[in-house]
Every structure is written in C-alpha cells, then in structure tokens.
Amino acid sequence: MADKLHRFLLENLHIRGEWVQLESAWQSIRDTADYPPPVERVLGEALAAVSLLAESLKFDGSLVMQIQGTQPVTMLVVQATSDGGLRGIAHWQGEITEDAGFNDLFDAGTMVITVENKPQPGQQQGERYQSLVALQGASLADCLGSYFAQSEQLNTRLWLAADKQRVAGVMLQSLPADSTIKPEVAEENWQHATALAETLTDQELLTLDASELLHRLYHEEDLRLYDAVPLHFACTCSQQKIENAIYSMGEQEARGILAEQGKISMDCEFCNQHYELDSIDIERIFPRDGVPHGTQQGANKLH
Ligand SMILES: [Zn+2]
Numbered sequence: 228m229a230d231k232l233h234r235f236l237l238e239n240l241h242i243r244g245e246w247v248q249l250e251s252a253w254q255s256i257r258d259t260a261d262y263p264p265p266v267e268r269v270l271g272e273a274l275a276a277v278s279l280l281a282e283s284l285k286f287d288g289s290l291v292m293q294i295q296g297t298q299p300v301t302m303l304v305v306q307a308t309s310d311g312g313l314r315g316i317a318h319w320q321g322e323i324t325e326d327a328g329f330n331d332l333f334d335a336g337t338m339v340i341t342v343e344n345k346p347q348p349g350q351q352q353g354e355r356y357q358s359l360v361a362l363q364g365a366s367l368a369d370c371l372g373s374y375f376a377q378s379e380q381l382n383t384r385l386w387l388a389a390d391k392q393r394v395a396g397v398m399l400q401s402l403p404a405d406s407t408i409k410p411e412v413a414e415e416n417w418q419h420a421t422a423l424a425e426t427l428t429d430q431e432l433l434t435l436d437a438s439e440l441l442h443r444l445y446h447e448e449d450l451r452l453y454d455a456v457p458l459h460f461a462c463t464c465s466q467q468k469i470e471n472a473i474y475s476m477g478e479q480e481a482r483g484i485l486a487e488q489g490k491i492s493m494d495c496e497f498c499n500q501h502y503e504l505d506s507i508d509i510e511r512i513f514p515r516d517g518v519p520h521g522t523q524q525g526a527n528k529l530h
Pocket of ligand 1: 462463464465495496497498499500
C-alpha cells in the first residue's frame with residue numbers, strides 16, 4: 228500500500244529521516260487537470276516534499292508551499308494538513324516541451340512556505356509562519372536543500388521523484404547537536420548518510436517500500452523504522468468558503484453575474500467539486516439590511 232509516510236532513525240549516525248510514497252492520493256490530484264508531463268512531475272515532487280516537511284514540523288493546521296509569479300508555470304500550490312490530508316494544483320501558460328526541466332518551468336518567482344495553525348478559541352486567525360525560498364537550483368529538492376543550508380541549524384536534505392503512477396521522497400536531517408557527538412564526527416556521519424542516499428535512483432524511490440529501500444541504503448547502520456502514518460487526498464473547500472469568496476468579490480459584481488446568468492457557478496480547482504449559488508443564496512450573503520449572515524472575516528480564500 229502506498230499513501231503513507233514512515234519516520235526513521237539512523238541511531239548510530241545521529242540522523243533522523245522520513246520516507247513517503249503516494250499513489251491514490253496522487254492519482255486524485257493529477258486527475259483534476261491535464262498537466263504537461265514536466266508540470267505534473269514537479270507538482271508530484273512538491274506533494275512529496277510538503278508531506279515530508281509537514282511531518283517534520285509541529286503544527287495543528289495546514290502547511291502550504293506556493294510558487295508564484297513565474298513563467299510558464301504561473302502558480303503551483305500544494306497543501307498538507309496536520310491530519311494527513313493532501314491537495315495541490317498548478318497553472319501554466321503556453322506550450323511546455325516534454326524535456327522541460329525545473330529551471331525551464333520557473334523562470335523567476337518565489338516560493339513561500341506557510342504554516343498556519345488552526346485558530347484557538349477567540350482567535351479570528353491562527354498563528355502563521357512564513358518562509359521565503361529562492362528558486363535557485365536544478366530541482367525542487369535542490370532549492371529546498373539550499374534553503375535549509377542557509378536558514379536552519381540542522382543539516383537537511385530531500386530526494387524527490389514522481390511519475391504518473393506514484394510520487395515518493397526521502398528526507399534526512401541531523402539530530403540537534405549534543406555532547407555525545409563531536410562536530411567533526413557529526414559532519415562525517417552526515418556526509419556518509421547523504422552519499423548513500425545520493426545513489427538512489429528515481430525508480431528505487433518510486434517502487435521500493437520503506438524497509439526495502441532503507442535496508443538497501445543503510446543495512447550497516449542501526450536503523451529504526453517507525454510505524455506508517457497514513458496520508459490521503461482531501462480538499463478543504465466548502466460551501467462556506469465559496470460564500471466567503473463571493474462576499475469578498477463584492478455585492479455589485481455578484482448581483483451582476485446573477486442578473487446575467489441566473490446563478491453563480493464555481494468549481495473548486497483542487498477537487499472539481501461544483502458549487503452553485505442562486506438568488507436566495509445571494510440574498511443571504513448580501514442581505515438588504517446590510518448585515519451579512521454566515522460569512523466569516525479572514526476566511527475568504529480557498530487555501
Ligand atoms: Zn475542493
């Protein structure tokens with residue numbers, strides 16, 4: 228069974244890691260659009276990356292990785308929630324050749340990683356943390372690797388792969404320094420563990436299960452493999468969020484569309500869920516007495 232994540236520990240090397248493979252969740256996500264193969268591949272890699280990052284962080288809410296303002300891929304967004312839900316989407320313009328690499332897809336632009344916790348009682352919005360990641364590198368894994376090298380105390384690297392069937396990834400991270408291990412030994416261990424991971428082929432990442440793959444790499448180390456964490460495709464869209472989006476679009480525009488088309492139709496791009504609002508819904512969102520019902524401030528976005 229795919230659609231799961233395992234944490235693991237290389238105890239003697241003082242390094243922790245994660246392994247992920249997605250299959251049916253990936254099918255649901257790639258089926259929502261007819262992606263050119265290079266866009267599909269990077270969307271898959273981003274999903275593997277966001278699954279690995281979400282498991283490595285402590286939060287109760289969602290983690291979103293978004294790349295925006297680039298050509299020909301104008302937007303790519305993937306989301307992992309703390310309960311194992313995943314979704315993602317990419318937009319592109321023009322022709323994209325089969326052999327387009329990561330740098331051909333994202334000519335300029337920024338990647339933003341946002342961790343947003345659920346609001347606590349009495350809070351409008353939960354706590355939010357954002358990190359900017361430069362799009363410098365030959366792959367998504369490279370960009371994330373340089374980001375960690377610049378911003379984190381802990382050595383962190385990712386290996387990602389995607390094909391039509393599956394997406395997969397491995398992450399290694401040094402454990403925080405402590406007195407039991409000398410810095411030069413820790414560095415040697417890190418070089419050793421990453422050199423072994425470097426030998427992984429995409430094929431191995433995509434087809435081997437966690438124990439087989441980790442045994443192949445680290446059979447000479449003290450490897451501890453933890454129980455699988457299940458992951459699944461899940462969209463967080465809802466009637467309420469659609470109504471909030473219409474509310475922020477403004478009354479004049481909403482009533483204009485209603486007058487022209489008799490209804491307002493919206494499809495969620497993440498899951499293809501179709502939403503339709505009629506004049507009664509619009510009256511409820513924009514009542515004549517001016518007091519909106521059932522809308523929430525600060526929740527007027529789909530992701
Ligand atoms: Zn949806």
